[in-house]
Amino acid sequence: MNKEELIPKLKTIIAPYVQDEEAFKFLSEDTDFVKDLKINSANLVDIILDIEDEFDIRLENEDMENMLDVKSAMQIINTKLDN
Amino acid sequence: MKKRVVITGLGVVAPNGVGVTEFTDALREGKSGITFHQNLKDLNFSCQIGGVPNISEDLKSKYFTDLQLRGFNSSGILYGCIAGVDAWKDAGFNMNPESELDYYTGLIFGTGTSGVEKFREAIHGVDEGKVRRLGSTVVLQTMASGVSAYLSGMLGLGNQVTTNSSACTTGTEALLMGFDRIQNGKAKRMLVGSCSDDGPYIWGGFDAMRVMTYKHNNEPEKASRPMSATASGFVPGSGAGALVLESLESALERGTTIYAEVLGGEVNSGGQREGGTLTAPNPEAVKRCIKKAIENSGILSNDIEVINGHLTATTKDALEIENWTKALNRTGIDFPYVNSTKSMIGHCLAAAGAIECVASVIQLKEQFIAPNINCEDLHPEIEALIDSEKIPTEKIDLNFDVLAKASFGFGDVNACVVFKKFHL
Numbered sequence: 038m039n040k041e042e043l044i045p046k047l048k049t050i051i052a053p054y055v056q057d058e059e060a061f062k063f064l065s066e067d068t069d070f071v072k073d074l075k076i077n078s079a080n081l082v083d084i085i086l087d088i089e090d091e092f093d094i095r096l097e098n099e100d101m102e103n104m105l106d107v108k109s110a111m112q113i114i115n116t117k118l119d120n
Numbered sequence: 121m122k123k124r125v126v127i128t129g130l131g132v133v134a135p136n137g138v139g140v141t142e143f144t145d146a147l148r149e150g151k152s153g154i155t156f157h158q159n160l161k162d163l164n165f166s167c168q169i170g171g172v173p174n175i176s177e178d179l180k181s182k183y184f185t186d187l188q189l190r191g192f193n194s195s196g197i198l199y200g201c202i203a204g205v206d207a208w209k210d211a212g213f214n215m216n217p218e219s220e221l222d223y224y225t226g227l228i229f230g231t232g233t234s235g236v237e238k239f240r241e242a243i244h245g246v247d248e249g250k251v252r253r254l255g256s257t258v259v260l261q262t263m264a265s266g267v268s269a270y271l272s273g274m275l276g277l278g279n280q281v282t283t284n285s286s287a288c289t290t291g292t293e294a295l296l297m298g299f300d301r302i303q304n305g306k307a308k309r310m311l312v313g314s315c316s317d318d319g320p321y322i323w324g325g326f327d328a329m330r331v332m333t334y335k336h337n338n339e340p341e342k343a344s345r346p347m348s349a350t351a352s353g354f355v356p357g358s359g360a361g362a363l364v365l366e367s368l369e370s371a372l373e374r375g376t377t378i379y380a381e382v383l384g385g386e387v388n389s390g391g392q393r394e395g396g397t398l399t400a401p402n403p404e405a406v407k408r409c410i411k412k413a414i415e416n417s418g419i420l421s422n423d424i425e426v427i428n429g430h431l432t433a434t435t436k437d438a439l440e441i442e443n444w445t446k447a448l449n450r451t452g453i454d455f456p457y458v459n460s461t462k463s464m465i466g467h468c469l470a471a472a473g474a475i476e477c478v479a480s481v482i483q484l485k486e487q488f489i490a491p492n493i494n495c496e497d498l499h500p501e502i503e504a505l506i507d508s509e510k511i512p513t514e515k516i517d518l519n520f521d522v523l524a525k526a527s528f529g530f531g532d533v534n535a536c537v538v539f540k541k542f543h544l
Contacts, residue, residue: 053187079256083190086253 038118040066043111050087054080066108073106092118122303126371126542127379129211129364131203131313132478135171135357135465138179139206144482146464148515150491152341153465154355163320167332169340171357171466172318173199183215183274191255194235199360199471200267200315201274204229207362208275208311212376219276224370226279226307228298229268229362230290230314232470235261236321267315267360279307287529288430289387290314291361291473292537296385298365299537308370311362316471318358329399331434332356344467345494346431346460347441347502347511354432357466361474363481378542379485383417383522385537386410396532400436403443406534410447410526413536421448424456424538425520426489428480430528431460432467438501440528445505455506456524457516463493473527473535480525484539489516 048064055061056075060068070076070084085096085104094117096104104110130140135153137143146153153171160168175198180189183202192198204227205215238261245254260266265283272281280301286293291314298310316322326332333353336343344355371378388409390402414421427444431437441458445451461479462468468475483490491514498508526536 053190080187082256086255089253 038115040111043114044107046091047107047110050091051076051084054084064107066111067106069106071105088114094118123305124368125299125302125365125382126368127363127382127481128366128371128376129207129209130379130478130481131206131208131210131362132475133173133175133199133203133359134468134475135173135359138173138175138202140210140482143478144486147479147482147490148488150493150515151464152344152493153357154340154343156337156340160320165320165324165327166330166334167327167353167356168337169343169355170318170323171355171359171468173359175202191257192261193238193241194261194266194317195237195319195358196231196234196315196317196360197261197267197270199358200229200231200313200362201270203313203315203360203362204271204311205274207313207364211364211366212374215274221276221278223278224308225277225311226298226301227268227272227277227281227311228284228294229271229312230284230286230294230470230474231264231267232285232287232290232316233322234264234266234317236317237319238262240321271311275311277311279310285470286533287531288467288469288472289527289529289533289535290470291475292477292525292527292535293387294474295363295365295382295477296387296535296537299382299385302365302367309364309366311364312474313360313362314471314474315360316358316469322469323356326356333433342494344433344463346433346463347437347492347499348433348495349497349499351433351437351499354434354462355466357468357472359465359468359471359475361471361476361478363474363477380481381540381542383419383538383540384413385535386412386416387533387535388412389534390532392532398532399530401528401534402532403439405532406443406528407447409534409536410444410524413524413538417538419522419538421450423522424448424524426483426523427456427458428476428523428525429458429460430526432462438499441502441505451505453507453509455510457489457510457512457518458506459490459492459512461490463495476527477525477537480523480539484520484523484541487517487519489518491515
């Protein structure tokens with residue numbers, strides 16, 4: 038799935054958890070979930086579950102550890118979708 | 121020199137009224153909050169009625185963020201946070217996520233068990249092998265101190281933040297624990313209270329014990345009958361009560377409204393000796409608790425003008441009245457006025473003590489005694505002890521100064537607190 042398709046989907050998923058709306062407006066591939074969007078690290082778990090539901094994939098613990106920003110999230114989702 | 125402690129804020133979420141104004145009106149009118157619940161009937165409960173506060177989605181969103189409400193399924197925490205935030209605002213403070221951390225205010229907010237519906241969801245998830253999909257808030261909603269955790273974060277409280285648990289004594293105990301802390305100079309303010317979940321999973325165990333009434337499923341408002349000859353068990357309730365306790369000097373410095381003074385109190389246990397069991401009180405310990413509360417308050421038993429009893433509408437009501445008559449050494453027409461808030465809201469379990477302390481303080485501040493509804497047929501054993509005039513079935517306006525409130529709980533635990541109309 039290309040970037041133009043994926044980013045809007047990701048934005049919808051993470052919107053409820055975002056604590057810095059200003060940073061969210063300027064979301065890019067380099068946006069970090071915790072550092073930039075000030076998402077509570079406990080909520081990363083919930084984002085993982087929402088991603089699983091949206092894309093009908095399963096994410097492992099290692100995937101979660103690596104999913105720190107928009108770019109890594111897109112890579113992991115695409116890898117899963119390709120499999 | 122121990123500090124004087126006053127009450128400067130109230131909040132309440134009760135089956136017959138949400139918020140102090142609505143609850144005060146309900147107390148005056150003798151309004152019942154007990155309703156029929158189809159889900160209890162469908163689940164084969166003997167007792168198919170209960171007291172559940174009416175909370176709209178709109179009201180929820182005034183206290184919780186959308187994020188906090190995602191996957192939220194803990195009625196006790198919901199009620200506790202609403203009551204707690206209301207009490208805090210009533211005391212003249214605000215709820216602001218950017219507020220400065222307040223090291224001088226603590227929080228003791230009790231409960232029996234937390235988030236039982238959420239726990240059920242989690243148990244089903246775990247049993248289906250889906251532990252990884254439980255989400256991030258199961259612990260926060262099901263840990264006993266969940267309500268304290270949510271509330272302290274909403275308000276930015278930095279003194280002791282904890283949860284106590286002592287069955288149906290919980291709320292009154294929380295108040296006395298907060299009182300101790302201020303009296304001894306360890307905090308300026310303590311937000312105290314308690315909450316309880318509602319619904320079949322919290323009430324089921326009581327239904328199984330056959331201690332809830334099954335005789336009034338068709339007339340819910342008549343069901344909770346403390347001190348009545350036809351009392352046949354309690355009606356389960358739920359909700360939360362909260363009070364802001366404050367040192368007198370801090371309250372005067374802020375120039376805030378003072379509802380009443382907490383003179384003192386006592387908590388003890390009957391140790392399941394001398395007739396006490398897991399479920400029945402040791403009468404000696406109950407009497408001692410009341411006497412010590414009076415002594416610790418620096419008053420005499422004759423000073424007590426009104427009692428807000430525990431009085432659940434079980435067979436133990438007559439024993440409770442007998443304990444009061446002996447502890448106070450007062451009977452007949454000499455006995456104080458006595459009422460049971462449970463006649464209107466049922467037994468709100470872990471929340472009962474706090475909701476009833478709020479009810480007591482409201483009656484003291486507004487100078488009225490709420491009616492004992494459903495007590496038109498006073499129990500003969502009670503009538504043999506005290507004059508029926510002392511158990512009003514209609515609201516009474518009364519100028520009075522001193523009210524004693526007691527709560528008793530499973531495990532043979534007792535708490536009694538004495539409130540006084542505030543005089544400088």
